[in-house]
Amino acid sequence: MPPKRGRPRRQVQSTAANAQVWIDPDVLAKRTKKHLEELERSNYTEPSATLTGADDEEPERGSSVRGRARQTISDKREHGRKKKSTMNVRTALLYRKNLTTLIEESGISSLPANCPTYLTAVVPPPNEPPRLICSVCGYWGKYKCVRCAMPYCDLNCEAVHKETRCERRVI
Amino acid sequence: MEPSCIAVLDNGACTVKCGRTSVSYDDQPRLITNAVVRSRGDKATYIGHEFDQCRDFSSLHYRLPFEKGYLVDWDAQKAVWDGIFSDEVLKINPSESSLLITEPYFNLPNLQEVYDQFVFEEYEFHSYFRSTPAALIPHGTLYGNSSSAPPECMLVVDSGFSFTHVVPIMEGSIVWSAVKRLDVGGKLLTNRLKELVSFRQWNMMDETYIMNEVKESCCYVSVDYRRDLDMCRWDPRKNPILQEYILPNFSANRNGRIRKAGELINEADQILYMNNERFSVPETIFHPSDIELQQQGLPGAIASSISLLPEDVQGLFWVNIGLIGGNTKFPGFCDRLMLELRSLAPSDVEVKVYTAADPTTEAYKAALAFARNSAFPSHVVTRAEYQESGSNACRRKFKDWRSSDRGVDQTLDRRKGKAPMQDSDEEPSSAPRKGGRTRNRTGIQPSGPRRR
Ligand SMILES: [Zn+2]
Numbered sequence: 368m369p370p371k372r373g374r375p376r377r378q379v380q381s382t383a384a385n386a387q388v389w390i391d392p393d394v395l396a397k398r399t400k401k402h403l404e405e406l407e408r409s410n411y412t413e414p415s416a417t418l419t420g421a422d423d424e425e426p427e428r429g430s431s432v433r434g435r436a437r438q439t440i441s442d443k444r445e446h447g448r449k450k451k452s453t454m455n456v457r458t459a460l461l462y463r464k465n466l467t468t469l470i471e472e473s474g475i476s477s478l479p480a481n482c483p484t485y486l487t488a489v490v491p492p493p494n495e496p497p498r499l500i501c502s503v504c505g506y507w508g509k510y511k512c513v514r515c516a517m518p519y520c521d522l523n524c525e526a527v528h529k530e531t532r533c534e535r536r537v538i
Numbered sequence: 539m540e541p542s543c544i545a546v547l548d549n550g551a552c553t554v555k556c557g558r559t560s561v562s563y564d565d566q567p568r569l570i571t572n573a574v575v576r577s578r579g580d581k582a583t584y585i586g587h588e589f590d591q592c593r594d595f596s597s598l599h600y601r602l603p604f605e606k607g608y609l610v611d612w613d614a615q616k617a618v619w620d621g622i623f624s625d626e627v628l629k630i631n632p633s634e635s636s637l638l639i640t641e642p643y644f645n646l647p648n649l650q651e652v653y654d655q656f657v658f659e660e661y662e663f664h665s666y667f668r669s670t671p672a673a674l675i676p677h678g679t680l681y682g683n684s685s686s687a688p689p690e691c692m693l694v695v696d697s698g699f700s701f702t703h704v705v706p707i708m709e710g711s712i713v714w715s716a717v718k719r720l721d722v723g724g725k726l727l728t729n730r731l732k733e734l735v736s737f738r739q740w741n742m743m744d745e746t747y748i749m750n751e752v753k754e755s756c757c758y759v760s761v762d763y764r765r766d767l768d769m770c771r772w773d774p775r776k777n778p779i780l781q782e783y784i785l786p787n788f789s790a791n792r793n794g795r796i797r798k799a800g801e802l803i804n805e806a807d808q809i810l811y812m813n814n815e816r817f818s819v820p821e822t823i824f825h826p827s828d829i830e831l832q833q834q835g836l837p838g839a840i841a842s843s844i845s846l847l848p849e850d851v852q853g854l855f856w857v858n859i860g861l862i863g864g865n866t867k868f869p870g871f872c873d874r875l876m877l878e879l880r881s882l883a884p885s886d887v888e889v890k891v892y893t894a895a896d897p898t899t900e901a902y903k904a905a906l907a908f909a910r911n912s913a914f915p916s917h918v919v920t921r922a923e924y925q926e927s928g929s930n931a932c933r934r935k936f937k938d939w940r941s942s943d944r945g946v947d948q949t950l951d952r953r954k955g956k957a958p959m960q961d962s963d964e965e966p967s968s969a970p971r972k973g974g975r976t977r978n979r980t981g982i983q984p985s986g987p988r989r990r
C-alpha cells in the first residue's frame with residue numbers, strides 16, 4: 368500500500384469529535400505495556416522446529432530434559448575444548464534466567480532508598496501531557512476512537528483504523 | 539608474570555567492539571555482531587564474527603545474549619566470546635593476557651559475579667578490569683586531544699542498542715546518584731520502524747536486519763517536528779522529506795539503497811516510501827510519550843540529571859556534554875539536542891555538546907587508551923586474587939554504582955545469605971572488606987541537601 372498521493376483530506380464532523388471516550392485506564396495501561404514489550408523483541412516470529420532444524424533453537428524452558436541432556440552452543444560446535452567448565456560456569460550456561468528473575472534475585476529492590484540502582488535510575492515521567500499522534504498516518508491525531516481510544520487525524524484514517532486496527536477486544 | 543597483551547572488549551548488546559594492545563593492531567576495533575544468527579536463505583547459523591559471511595539477510599533469526607541491556611544468555615555470549623578470543627579474531631591466549639571489558643550501567647551484582655566466573659574460571663585470564671563504557675571516556679579524546687587533561691566535570695550521554703543513559707562524571711568518577719536511564723535504544727527504534735512500515739506498506743516484521751539498514755540510511759532527528767510533519771503532507775513531487783528506499787534483493791545479490799533522483803528502477807524492485815517515518819522514529823528518544831512510554835525525553839533526562847549534582851558545578855556539566863553510542867549518529871541529533879537544552883538550561887550558563895568522530899567506537903578507543911596507560915595494571919584483579927577471595931576481589935577493586943554507598947555491600951550480602959539458591963562452593967560472603975574502598979575517590983558524591 369503506497370502512500371496516498373495528494374489525497375484530499377476530509378474533516379471529521381463534530382459528532383465523532385465530541386463523543387465522550389471513556390475506556391478503563393487499566394485496560395489501556397495493559398495495552399501500552401504489551402506494545403512496549405513487543406518493541407523489545409528480538410524476533411517477531413519464533414521459528415518452528417521444522418524450519419530451523421534442531422541445531423540452534425532457543426532453550427525452551429521446561430521443554431527439554433533438565434541437566435545433562437542439555438547442550439550448549441559450544442558443545443554442539445565441538446571446538447575441541449578438553450577442559451571441563453566449573454560448576455558456576457556450567458550453571459550459567461545451562462540455566463538461563465530472564466531479567467525480571469535476575470533483578471529479583473539481585474536484591475537491589477531492598478537496598479537503602481539512597482542507594483542508586485537500576486530501579487531508581489529510570490528518568491521521571493514527562494511534565495507535559497503526551498502529544499496525540501494519528502495511529503494510522505503519524506500526523507497529529509486530533510480525535511480519539513470511541514472504542515479503543517487510539518488517536519486518528521481525519522475521516523480517512525478513522526476508516527482505516529476501524530477496518531484494520533481498531534481493537535474491539537482492546538487487549 | 540606479566541601478561542603479554544591486553545584484550546579490549548566494549549561488550550555491547552548489539553556489537554562487541556574489540557581489539558588488543560600490541561604492535562600489529564591499529565586503533566580501529568573489530569565490530570562483531572553480538573548474536574547467534576540463523577539465516578534461512580543461507581541455510582546457516584552464524585556465531586558472532588562469522589556473521590561477516592552472511593549473504594542472505596532476509597528473515598534472520600537472532601539469539602541475543604542481552605535482554606533489555608543486561609547479559610542473560612551466557613550460552614550465546616560464550617559462543618561469541620569463544621570466536622573473538624580465537625585465532626579467527628583476536629588470537630589471544632587468555633591465560634597470558636589481561637582483559638578490559640565493559641559492562642552495562644547498574645549491572646546487577648549477581649550478573650557481575652558471572653562475568654568474574656567466566657573471565658577467571660572459564661577463560662582463565664591472567665587478570666581483568668571491568669567497567670562501564672562512560673567511566674572510560676575520561677581516558678579518551680571525546681573532549682579534546684589526548685595531550686589536554688579531560689574536564690573535571692563531564693556529562694556523557696550513551697545512547698545504544700538497549701537504552702540511553704545520562705552519566706555525569708566528576709574528577710574521573712561516575713556520580714551514580716545522578717545517572718538517569720531512558721528506556722529507548724536502537725533496538726526499540728528499529729522495531730518501531732518495522733511496525734510503522736508493516737502497517738502502512740510492506741510486512742517487514744521479520745526483517746530486522748533490513749529495517750535496521752533502512753533506519754540507518756533514512757532516519758534523522760527533526761529540528762522542527764511540526765514543520766516536517768506538515769511537509770510530509772505536501773504533494774509528493776514537492777515534499778523534500780519523502781524518500782524511496784529500494785529494498786534489497788538477495789537472490790539477485792543487490793543491497794538496499796535510497797533511490798536517487800531520476801534513477802530508473804527495475805520492475806521487480808520493491809520500493810519502500812519513507813516519509814514521516816524518517817523522523818518520527820528517532821523522535822522517540824526526544825519524546826518517549828509518543829509511544830506511550832511515560833518517561834522524559836533525553837533533554838529532560840539531562841536536565842534532571844544535572845539538577846541532582848552539586849549546584850556550584852552544574853554549569854560545568856552543561857558545558858561538557860558528550861555524545862556516544864550509535865543513536866547519536868542520526869543526522870540532526872546534536873542540533874536538536876542543543877536547541878532543547880538551550881531552553882532547559884539556566885539562561886546564564888553556556889551549553890556545549892561534544893561529539894565523536896565515530897560515536898560507536900568512542901568508548902572502545904577510550905578503553906584502549908586506558909589499557910595502554912602505565913597505571914592500568916594497578917587497576918586489574920588478577921586470577922590469583924580471584925582464586926583467593928572470589929568475586930569479593932572484584933567488588934573491592936572495581937568502582938561501580940555500589941561503591942557510592944557504604945551500606946550497600948553489607949545489605950546485599952545479608953540478603954544473599956538468605957537467598958534460597960546458594961552455591962555451596964562459594965566463599966563465605968562475610969569475608970571482611972578492607973582497604974580498597976576508602977582509597978577510592980568515592981567521596982565525590984554530591985553532598986548536602988540533595989541527598990535526602
Ligand atoms: Zn492520520
Ligand SMILES: [Zn+2]
Binds near residue numbers: 516
Ligand atoms: Zn479503535
